[in-house]
Amino acid sequence: MQKVYPDTRAALAGLLKDGMTIMAGGFGLCGVPEQLILAIRDSGVKNLTVVSNNCGIDGVGLGLLLDTRQIKKMISSYVGENKTFAQQYLAGELEIEFNPQGTLAERIRAGGAGIPAFFTRTGAGTQIANGKDEREFDGNRYIMERGLVADLSIVHAWMGDTEGNLVYRKTARNFNPMMATAGKVTVAEVEHLVQPADINPDHIVTPGVYVKRMVHVPNAVKHIEQRTVRKRTAAPAGTGEEV
Amino acid sequence: MQKVYPDTRAALAGLLKDGMTIMAGGFGLCGVPEQLILAIRDSGVKNLTVVSNNCGIDGVGLGLLLDTRQIKKMISSYVGENKTFAQQYLAGELEIEFNPQGTLAERIRAGGAGIPAFFTRTGAGTQIANGKDEREFDGNRYIMERGLVADLSIVHAWMGDTEGNLVYRKTARNFNPMMATAGKVTVAEVEHLVQPADINPDHIVTPGVYVKRMVHVPNAVKHIEQRTVRKRTAAPAGTGEEV
């Protein structure tokens, strides 16, 4: 059972089809499977429905697929300051379905966990509730949200072993673990590829069962959307300075 | 904000009340908060509803609270070979609500996650569905199950820092992480008590927000329910012997 593919193109071979639904991990530009997105761009596949919390920025992350007009519809919680996105949306060339971020995360988790629907208080009494079942439990109003699955999930992990066991680094974890469970096929790019037993089994976040194919991306370029820093003062980091 | 208490009795002080609902982590005798159960026994609190996958064995784990007749009702998936349990149940002194194991786990996870109800295929078409809402999604039948919360959750962890961040060891993780999220108050016993930053933040399974009180149990006694072993052969563990 060979899960490791030589490059991103090989890892996606046979999986891409016009009109398909793809889940892409990441939050902002953090933990985004950028190398797999590049390969999807190069494949030319189109009319995609993409499930991702954000849509990258101009020319970076999923922004790459906007430039080439490969995306028909986004299911997201926040699309930010992307100019290409705004243009295509205002021109009616791009559909968008906004989900509250936590509802989006939970819908994906539910999809992967065989839960077709669940109730949440998030969005009750707002336009997000339009057309959804509402129900009262213990005196509070909740709306029903559906589980979400995709034809393909692409995720970015810090480290993976050849069995497909994955670990993530810091806030680059974000949507990747749930999406890994909710794709009919999940392809992972990993910064560090190791052998089974090289990851402590108590530390594994995504068990190998969820990962059908993987590719090693040792030179992944990482972007920062909002570079915020503080000046070094004479004294080194003291508690007084900590927020 | 001091979360660490000197002993199990102090850690439970003021939290116990007759008729309350307690979630207790563990599967079989593995990962059971045995020291906290002992303190609950010694407190004499009674008429308890206990949510736990199993009910220990005679004289061990939750079996301790059966001997003293402190439990009124169990919410479990499997109660096994416990004689005291069988006696009290057949005498009508003990109620039991059986839940499929995965439904129980998910109900607890939902309770902690603010999800009042969800749909599952598990149990559809069986007597477990009696009295529950049924609904069809995409051609399949599902039943609605409710989220579950408790007045108190007691969990057992391998290691915890003083902020309440917890990690578990091997299959002793089981129900502990979800239960930690679903108690109005959660008390954790930890085999190893360390300082913040001593646990890699990528490895933390239960973030400190869920743990209100903790107690160090350095000499926790661990039990084995089914000791199964293989004989050492002349050759050391070769692949041929592996099941």
Next chain:
Amino acid sequence: MAWTREQMAERAAKELRDGFYVNLGIGIPTLVSNYIPQGMSVQLQSENGMLGFGPFPYEGEEDPDLINAGKQTVTEIPTTSYFSSADSFAMIRGGHIDLSILGAMQVAENGDLANWMIPGKMVKGMGGAMDLVAGVKKVVVVMEHSAKSEPKLLKRCTLPLTGAGVVDMVITDLGVFTIDKKRGGGMSLVELAPGATLEEIRSKTQASYYVGNALAAA
């Protein structure tokens, strides 16, 4: 000269494929792990929260923190991962486990399965069985063909169900049946144990079933 327990397990092992993730129940299903072909990657799932486990530990190396769903001490292998029971059943319910092999008290011709309680007897609970049969992609039952001359392959289960329309295949000491649970195509006898005859099976089976072409011709 019907199949022994070991031979039933060996027959069940033929349902394994390279790369499969498999959950094995207690009893005969546990024995299936002895028949995984060399070189085939099969990862065993234990529903308490473990994927990829090895044989029983050597004497003295038992770890109370390392048990399978039968509460037996087991061992870690290089591919092992641990997770919570909620994550474990998300894996099961979500259809990520390829094959579940488990025992049964009764199986009906429509794929209904009963294996968790007998009314009037002390009920121990269903554990993870209901989740497994509802969630796993393929469900194979391994059981004796009849219990004390009572048939176990029935038109309708008389015991409370573990799952409705969930069984894909039944392996008994006398033969192998498939059930077309999805399209309601009924049950078919597709294989005979050595020495078993169509007549013997007919006499010990209450369920209606087709006889596969190869067998009918034989």
Next chain:
Amino acid sequence: MAWTREQMAERAAKELRDGFYVNLGIGIPTLVSNYIPQGMSVQLQSENGMLGFGPFPYEGEEDPDLINAGKQTVTEIPTTSYFSSADSFAMIRGGHIDLSILGAMQVAENGDLANWMIPGKMVKGMGGAMDLVAGVKKVVVVMEHSAKSEPKLLKRCTLPLTGAGVVDMVITDLGVFTIDKKRGGGMSLVELAPGATLEEIRSKTQASYYVGNALAAA
């Protein structure tokens, strides 16, 4: 001589308690972290999947894998833990975060909140705001009292809602209001910024509100 942005943040910081877990929105709410009293343990949650974070990194120490919900580079502290976004919102939705401080376009006297879209303008999305106001135990809004002389404290929000009946407290540059969202007890003015008068607030507020005893007597 109303409150400055910093003073509004300082006032909001008075709602912090030792041991609190807090989520701060973008803008003025972010400044609240500068006013956490020494010795008070307050852990900041970032909804992308982090609990316990520190200030911006020193120049050259930015880590692309370490950002807050505003996509800004931040730092780790000894208490930090990381988790998935699903786990993060389970924490929020499940009521485990004590306090959410966030900005708003409009707040109504019944606790309704609007802060995510203006019809006719390009909508960027609600991000985690709807989850936060629906799930966090106490929701404090910090905002300018009015926008270009348009009141923002209204009888009914005119913009699409982020949450219905969710706000507990509003801190503006002119004063502090509480809202009894649970029992429908309406809105009350409980504190005046230095130099602000009851008349000024009355003239700039469309919402009905009680005037707290201490203020009415003054």
